[in-house]
Amino acid sequence: MKKLLVTGASGFLGWHLCQLAQSQWQLYGTYHTHPSEVPGVTLLPLDLTDYQAIKQVMQTVQPDAVLHIAALSSPNACQSDPDLSYRINVVASWELAGLCAEAGIPCVFTSSEQVFDGLNPPYRETDPVCPINRYGEHKVAAEVGMQERCPGVVICRMPLMFGAAPTASSFIQPWIKMLRAGQSINLFTDEIRNPVSGMDAAQGIFLALANVKGIIHLGGIERLSRYQLGCILAEVLQLPIDQLNPCRQADVQMAAPRPPDASLNSELAYSLGYQPKGFKDAILALQAEL
Structure with missing residues (x-):
């Protein structure tokens, strides 16, 4: 089986991705503050602010694909500590993209609806980004830098998730x-x-991994x-x-x-078979x- 590395595997979305992938991938996951056991996943500690640690995990696992899910995802936390947000949400994402490009493997990144200001919805993939908070700004910076470092990167802009x-x-x-x-x-x-459920979001991400290069929106139907x-x-x-x-x-x-x-306008994803409840x-x- 091919090896899949999921950053943030013990987080909400990471857990759902691992449940969905177990039958098809040999799974490796990283965690930082939540070392919860995820059945079927080899978990490794990782501080995303440490480039050498990121490089070491990549060398240890030698994955066939990377799903970069881990983030400082609270907009309020990012606004209050922009330096930490930048190091985790931007710099680490750039570094992972560069390592994936060097290894010649697919990289999927979960971005956010927060890259938009919310004044002209629903937003298509081609609409200009216009964030109004630090979290959104840093997701935009991550998107741009990852595409520069890894031209085939898949960027999944995610909505509010539940489950x-x-x-x-x-x-x-x-x-x-x-x-x-x-x-x-x-x-x-x-x-x-x-919003979409965690399992529907995970299914959309694997659909994107198999079919997409560039940006795709994975919003819900309501x-x-x-x-x-x-x-x-x-x-x-x-x-x-x-x-x-x-x-x-x-x-x-x-x-x-x-x-x-x-x-998010997610017609592109729907046309590929994405069917969130x-x-x-x-x-x-x-x-x-x-």
């Missing part, structure tokens, strides 16, 4: 916990996303506000909807500004695990 993984939570787990505890939640009515997402979640799991408080982004002070509607159907399928 159930034993090693990491998604945005819905805190909501479920609060609702079950009888607590109220403030959810934005003016922040629109087109454009929903966070408040709408909360209402659907509460309905499916029979949790109290009256504990959901609609509010606006301006009502909550955050370190990083957020695009109002960063929905709608939010309600995906939650229904995950109900037992939630």
Whole structure:
């Protein structure tokens, strides 16, 4: 079996990718702060700010392909510590792309909907990037530098993701916990996303690995506000909807500004066979695990 290296394998998306790939790849994964066991994966510690450590992992594994998933992915954390964000999200991505190019192997990078300002959705792959926060800026810089260093790199721009993984939570787990505890939640009515489940996202990434060079969008089929997402979640799991408080982004002070509607136009991915479920159907399928 060919060897696949997944950075951030114990993270939410990394875990889903490893579950999907086990039957077809010999799997190696890296972790930094979450050394959770991932069945079927040989896990290696890696500090992405250490180039020699990245090079050593590549030499040790000698992979046939790399999925670079690991990132400092909280926009607020990136805004608060831009130097760390730059070293992890930009420099490490450039270095991995360069090493993949030297080895002559495919490299897939997960970018973000946050490369757009959210004023002219839904965004196509060819639309000009226009980030409004540091995380988005650094994803843009990573995209550009990786394409320069590894012209065949596959860049998957990812939407908001949800699901159930034993090693990491998604945005819905805190909501479920609060609702079950009888607590109220403030959810934005003016922040629109087109979310996908972790497993659908993983399937899209492998589809891109097999069929794409350059940029592809892997957004979901619905454009929903966070408040709408909360209402659907509460309905499916029979949790109290009256504990959901609609509010606006301006009502909550955050370190990083957020695009109002960063929905992705994913027609290219759909034409290749990408078929993400709608939010309600995906939650229904995950109900037992939630």
